[in-house]
Amino acid sequence: MSLMTIHLRIWRQEHKDAKGQFENYTLDKVNEHMSFLEMLDVLNEELMKEGKDPVEFDYDCREGICGSCNMVINGRAHGPKHKTAACQLHMRNYKDGDTIVIEPPRASAFPVIKDLVVDRSAFDRIIEAGGYISVNTGAAPEANLLPVEQETANEAFDYATCIGCGACVAACPNSSASLFTGAKLAHLNSLPQGQPERDLRSIAMVEQMQKEGFGDCSNFAECEAVCPVGISISAIAQMRRDYLKAVVRN
Numbered sequence: 682m683s684l685m686t687i688h689l690r691i692w693r694q695e696h697k698d699a700k701g702q703f704e705n706y707t708l709d710k711v712n713e714h715m716s717f718l719e720m721l722d723v724l725n726e727e728l729m730k731e732g733k734d735p736v737e738f739d740y741d742c743r744e745g746i747c748g749s750c751n752m753v754i755n756g757r758a759h760g761p762k763h764k765t766a767a768c769q770l771h772m773r774n775y776k777d778g779d780t781i782v783i784e785p786p787r788a789s790a791f792p793v794i795k796d797l798v799v800d801r802s803a804f805d806r807i808i809e810a811g812g813y814i815s816v817n818t819g820a821a822p823e824a825n826l827l828p829v830e831q832e833t834a835n836e837a838f839d840y841a842t843c844i845g846c847g848a849c850v851a852a853c854p855n856s857s858a859s860l861f862t863g864a865k866l867a868h869l870n871s872l873p874q875g876q877p878e879r880d881l882r883s884i885a886m887v888e889q890m891q892k893e894g895f896g897d898c899s900n901f902a903e904c905e906a907v908c909p910v911g912i913s914i915s916a917i918a919q920m921r922r923d924y925l926k927a928v929v930r931n
Contacts, residue, residue, distance in 0.1 A: 683712075683713045683777075684709075684710045684711065684712060684713075685710075685711045685713060685772065685775065685776070685777040685778070685779075686707065686708070686709050686710075686711070686777055686778055687707070687708045687711045687720070687772070687775060687778075687779055687780075687781060688705065688706075688707050688778070688779070688780040688781070689705070689706040689707070689708065689724065689780075689781055689783065690703050690704070690705050690780060690781070690782045690783070691703065691704055691706065691736055691782075691783045691784075691796070691797070692783065692784040692785060692796065692797065693736070693796055694785075694793050694795065694796055695795060696793070696794070696795060697792040697793045697794065697800075701793065703782070703784075706724055706728075708720065708723060708724055708727070711723070711772055712772065713771070713772050713773040714771065714772070714773065715771065715772045716743070716768060716769070716770065716771055716772070717754070717760065717767055717768070717770040717771065717772065718738070718740055718743060718750060718767065718768050720772055721736060721738055724736060736796050736797065737794075737795040737796035737797060737798045738750070738752060738796065738797040738798060739751070739752075739797070739798050740768055742768070743768040744768070744769075745765070745766040745768060745769045745844075745909060746844060747844065748766070748844030748845045748846030748847070748909075749846070750766055750767040750768040750846070751766075751767065751786060751846040751847050751848050751851065752767055752783055752784070752785060752786070752797045753783070753784045753785065753786060753787070753851055754767065754770070754781060754782070754783055755781060755782050756782070757852070757907060758786065758846075758847075758848035758849075758851040758852050758907040759846070759848055759907060759909050760774070761774060762774060763906075764908070764909055764910065764911050765909055766844075766846065766909040769909075783797065784797070785797045785798070785799045786799055786847050786848075786850060786851035787851065787856070788847075788850045788851065788856035788895070789856065789894050790803045790850070790856065790858070790893045790894045790895050791803070791847060791850065791851075799847070801845070801847050803858070803893040803894075803895070804845050804847065804858070804861060806889055806893065807858070807861070807862055807865070807886050807889045807890050807893065808865060808886075809889075810885040810886050810888075810889035811878070811881065811882035811883075811884075811885035811886045811889075812865045812866075812869065812882070812886060813869075814869060814874050814875050814877075814878065815877070815878060816874070827873045827874060829872060829873060833871055833872070834872075836867075836871055837867070837868050837869075837871040837872050839912070839913075840863075840864045840865075840867040840868040840871070840912065840916055841864075841868040842910045842912070843860075843861060843864040843865065843868075843908075843910065843912050844909065844910060845861060846909060847861070848904075848907045848908060848909060849861055849903075849904035849905075849907065849908060849912075850895065850904075851907070852903040852904055852906065852907040853896065853898070853901065853903055853904050854899070854901055854903070855896030855897055855898065855899055855901075856895055856896045857895055857896045857897060857898045857899075857904070858890050858893070858895040859890070859895075859897075859898035859904070859917045859920065860898075860904040860905065860908065860912055860914065860916060860917060862886055862887065862890045862920060863914075863916030863917040863918075863919060863920035864912045864916045865886065866882065866883060866886055866887075866916070866919070866920050866923060867915075867916045867919045867920065869882065870882065870883065870919070870923055879923065879927070880923075880926075880927035880930055880931055881927070881931075883920070883923040883924045883926075883927040884924065884927050884928065884931065887920065887924045898917055900914070900917075902914050
């Protein structure tokens with residue numbers, strides 16, 4: 682077992698209207714097998730022993746599923762490992778004496794709540810605008826009633842894996858939410874169940890995204906590079922096609 686000394690430079694901010702700043706901490710005897718969040722737990726234990734406020738950060742599942750752990754680590758959303766959420770990042774990816782800079786995602790649509798925690802309810806409002814299908818209630822329908830081609834099912838599932846972490850927004854120079862919105866649209870718009878409301882959904886979700894203050898996509902593809910589940914920017918192209926067609930038809 683290898684133990685390391687790790688220097689941390691962490692963004693501290695009391696609330697969204699407060700002036701924030703980076704604060705420096707040093708942890709000795711960091712186990713290389715710790716996850717990144719376990720390392721932050723150790724830091725917070727030390728801070729509380731000293732009577733200081735712990736660092737606020739989001740997490741839930743710690744299995745790369747919920748997306749709540751998003752933070753920017755050394756300038757990259759979720760850290761250095763490709764297709765890896767921050768909660769799945771381990772300290773063996775760092776060396777003894779390394780300095781790690783940790784900050785929240787920077788976007789006007791994601792106001793800071795405290796420290797590394799931001800308000801991502803803008804994503805919820807985009808989903809509320811049209812990220813659903815309307816079905817009759819009652820008994821579950823026959824599984825094969827609406828046949829779906831395997832290729833279509835696979836494509837829809839790939840888009841549905843989006844965990845809504847906001848890494849795409851953090852990485853985009855324009856703070857665009859196009860990859861998130863595109864993935865949610867492509868998931869439902871690809872399936873037969875999503876066709877009746879396809880146009881209304883496409884217009885409502887894209888326009889809600891714009892209302893939330895996210896920037897426009899300029900095809901930098903930084904969003905795809907940092908997405909922990911590897912969502913393709915083809916979702917953005919499909920979103921644009923669906924939106925334009927829906928506007929013309931309606």
